[in-house]
Amino acid sequence: MWRGLQVREQSLLSLLLPGLRSRGPRLQCQAAIRALTGGPGPGPGGLRGELDRFGGITVRLGQLRSADSVDPATFRTWLQGKCEQWRAEGRIAVWLHVPIFQSQFISPAASLGLRFHHAESDASLMTLWLGEGPSRLPGYATHQVGVAGQCPSFAQSNNFFVLFSGLIIQTKNAWKFPGGLSEPGEDIGDTATREVLEETGITSEFQALLSIRQQHGRPDAFGKSDLYIVCRLKPLSFRVSFCPHECLRCEWMALAALATAEEATPITRRVASLLLYGHREGFDKVDLTVRELPALHRGLSYKLYHRDLPELYEKMSAMD
Amino acid sequence: MWRGLQVREQSLLSLLLPGLRSRGPRLQCQAAIRALTGGPGPGPGGLRGELDRFGGITVRLGQLRSADSVDPATFRTWLQGKCEQWRAEGRIAVWLHVPIFQSQFISPAASLGLRFHHAESDASLMTLWLGEGPSRLPGYATHQVGVAGQCPSFAQSNNFFVLFSGLIIQTKNAWKFPGGLSEPGEDIGDTATREVLEETGITSEFQALLSIRQQHGRPDAFGKSDLYIVCRLKPLSFRVSFCPHECLRCEWMALAALATAEEATPITRRVASLLLYGHREGFDKVDLTVRELPALHRGLSYKLYHRDLPELYEKMSAMD
Numbered sequence: 001m002w003r004g005l006q007v008r009e010q011s012l013l014s015l016l017l018p019g020l021r022s023r024g025p026r027l028q029c030q031a032a033i034r035a036l037t038g039g040p041g042p043g044p045g046g047l048r049g050e051l052d053r054f055g056g057i058t059v060r061l062g063q064l065r066s067a068d069s070v071d072p073a074t075f076r077t078w079l080q081g082k083c084e085q086w087r088a089e090g091r092i093a094v095w096l097h098v099p100i101f102q103s104q105f106i107s108p109a110a111s112l113g114l115r116f117h118h119a120e121s122d123a124s125l126m127t128l129w130l131g132e133g134p135s136r137l138p139g140y141a142t143h144q145v146g147v148a149g150q151c152p153s154f155a156q157s158n159n160f161f162v163l164f165s166g167l168i169i170q171t172k173n174a175w176k177f178p179g180g181l182s183e184p185g186e187d188i189g190d191t192a193t194r195e196v197l198e199e200t201g202i203t204s205e206f207q208a209l210l211s212i213r214q215q216h217g218r219p220d221a222f223g224k225s226d227l228y229i230v231c232r233l234k235p236l237s238f239r240v241s242f243c244p245h246e247c248l249r250c251e252w253m254a255l256a257a258l259a260t261a262e263e264a265t266p267i268t269r270r271v272a273s274l275l276l277y278g279h280r281e282g283f284d285k286v287d288l289t290v291r292e293l294p295a296l297h298r299g300l301s302y303k304l305y306h307r308d309l310p311e312l313y314e315k316m317s318a319m320d
Numbered sequence: 321m322w323r324g325l326q327v328r329e330q331s332l333l334s335l336l337l338p339g340l341r342s343r344g345p346r347l348q349c350q351a352a353i354r355a356l357t358g359g360p361g362p363g364p365g366g367l368r369g370e371l372d373r374f375g376g377i378t379v380r381l382g383q384l385r386s387a388d389s390v391d392p393a394t395f396r397t398w399l400q401g402k403c404e405q406w407r408a409e410g411r412i413a414v415w416l417h418v419p420i421f422q423s424q425f426i427s428p429a430a431s432l433g434l435r436f437h438h439a440e441s442d443a444s445l446m447t448l449w450l451g452e453g454p455s456r457l458p459g460y461a462t463h464q465v466g467v468a469g470q471c472p473s474f475a476q477s478n479n480f481f482v483l484f485s486g487l488i489i490q491t492k493n494a495w496k497f498p499g500g501l502s503e504p505g506e507d508i509g510d511t512a513t514r515e516v517l518e519e520t521g522i523t524s525e526f527q528a529l530l531s532i533r534q535q536h537g538r539p540d541a542f543g544k545s546d547l548y549i550v551c552r553l554k555p556l557s558f559r560v561s562f563c564p565h566e567c568l569r570c571e572w573m574a575l576a577a578l579a580t581a582e583e584a585t586p587i588t589r590r591v592a593s594l595l596l597y598g599h600r601e602g603f604d605k606v607d608l609t610v611r612e613l614p615a616l617h618r619g620l621s622y623k624l625y626h627r628d629l630p631e632l633y634e635k636m637s638a639m640d
Contacts, residue, residue, distance in 0.1 A: 100430045103424070104424055107421050107424060110420045110442070111421075116420065116442070116443070118438060118542065120436055121435050122435055122436070124439050138501065138541075140464075140542060140544070141542075142463070142502060143464070144460075145462060173616065182463075185537060185545065211626035212529070213625070214507060214622060215623075216504075216505045217505060222438065227465070266614075266624075267613075269637035270626065270629075273633040273636050274626060274633070277633045296585070297539060300538075302535035304532070306530060306531035306532070
């Protein structure tokens with residue numbers, strides 16, 4: 001592989017520096033190649049590319065022996081030579097990891113066509129597709145996930161009738177279920193119970209997933225897509241103590257009233273109907289229940305939600 | 321608000337430059353403040369902060385009249401003074417938009433405590449929480465969304481028996497349903513039919529959502545979380561022409577065999593069971609169907625998936 005590259009770079013050099021090939025011994029030629037492209041050894045500050053199993057090359061600026069000793073122009077020259085080399089070798093992409101305090105190397109890399117794949121906290125990742133056709137590199141996270149929790153229960157009305165009620169909050173725009181955005185790494189059910197507790201003071205337990213909404217291009221999601229999941233929870237406490245920063249009001253409301261309330265969002269009304277239906281005919285009519293299964297990635301597991309299966313079917317596939 | 325700030329900055333200045341307040345006229349004092357903090361007018365290169373409705377300040381480096389005329393040290397001094405000012409004014413956060421070719425300003429901003437919120441393609445967004453307690457700023461997208469499509473149908477076996485079959489592909493690791501990652505802005509059903517077509521050559525139509533998996537910390541998702549959704553599709557063609565880059569084999573397999581096949585992933589087996597159950601008792605037992613509803617954000621709509629409601633309940637909440 002490296003031999004092919006040397007031949008290619010030597011012919012490039014013959015064009016750039018005519019007479020070079022005929023002039024000197026082999027070592028002299030190799031030194032000239034190294035000076036121009038970063039050569040076969042490590043680049044400035046000890047930089048080098050690592051080949052991954054997909055045929056991409058990773059360069060980590062964090063491995064620079066001293067970032068200050070490498071100026072952006074030297075880095076650019078090295079990276080330009082390397083990109084030429086990697087393309088000639090059939091590599092499909094470059095991944096450049098840039099610690100935030102080495103961001104002076106971003107513009108030079110961008111001038112060679114690299115673009116941000118993503119950045120988070122104190123590092124960014126840039127990439128350049130070297131293969132043929134449009135890029136086949138995986139994208140970054142495309143969705144935020146919001147989760148709301150509904151705690152259907154029986155609550156006494158003012159007239160001492162016991163009503164099948166749900167816990168709702170009133171915000172500036174409408175009545176809706178308590179909920180909020182998933183924290184990184186948080187399970188759907190945990191987001192639901194955490195948000196319900198934070199916003200209403202009610203403790204609860206996850207029961208099932210009821211509904212999923214997908215929406216794109218949300219202005220409040222930095223243009224990304226949003227998945228909003230409504231869960232059915234079992235309330236474990238009943239005394240409301242709501243968060244005044246997040247709600248104007250919070251109360252137990254009869255679900256039959258909520259299902260037709262104009263002040264409620266369309267999703268809130270629909271989920272109220274789902275719960276009434278479940279209450280009368282059995283929640284198994286509306287629930288997606290959860291099971292935890294081992295993942296292919298060692299040591300990891302995942303949560304899988306689907307309709308409950310009758311025992312016959314459950315047993316059939318349960319070799320997990 | 322600005323008056324309060326001037327008083328605060330003047331007392332700061334009195335500490336830094338003793339005698340300043342007594343020494344000169346009002347104008348001289350204001351010029352000194354401006355020199356130190358960027359003052360009340362625009363900063364270097366015309367930079368200025370814009371107040372948003374949440375009490376945050378946005379600075380756009382793209383509005384620099386000429387980025388080259390502002391050196392990173394001058395920018396740092398201006399931003400440091402401004403951050404002091406905004407904190408004193410009770411602003412809760414700074415959002416700094418950085419076009420990729422102005423990335424030389426990232427390190428100076430980072431030295432003042434700003435960190436990446438996210439970056440994409442040719443821009444990054446940095447942020448600093450100025451309010452009390454831990455940051456309450458919204459995060460960025462946390463999940464990638466993968467979608468698989470299952471096309472249950474009747475296929476003739478080699479022995480001329482007609483079997484209830486599903487379309488599966490064989491990869492290096494296991495047998496599974498065709499599928500892949502959602503493109504930005506793509507609906508769940510569209511991802512399913514696109515991926516099935518790309519991988520198997522079969523055209524199909526979205527019917528319902530069957531199952532959702534959530535998994536965290538995936539090495540192949542840059543450490544982010546993954547939602548994997550399996551859909552039920554209706555096949556519109558039957559001749560397989562699979563993509564050799566993505567599958568080793570692709571075939572129609574009897575779902576009863578797939579539900580117990582060791583070579584299939586646990587999810588594949590479970591979904592095969594769901595489909596057998598649906599085939600025998602009605603797909604309404606396993607489906608989450610979709611409806612499109614208008615969003616609060618003007619001009620946008622969303623797709624909502626849940627269990628079908630009997631007509632009585634459907635009508636109740638359908639004022640959407």
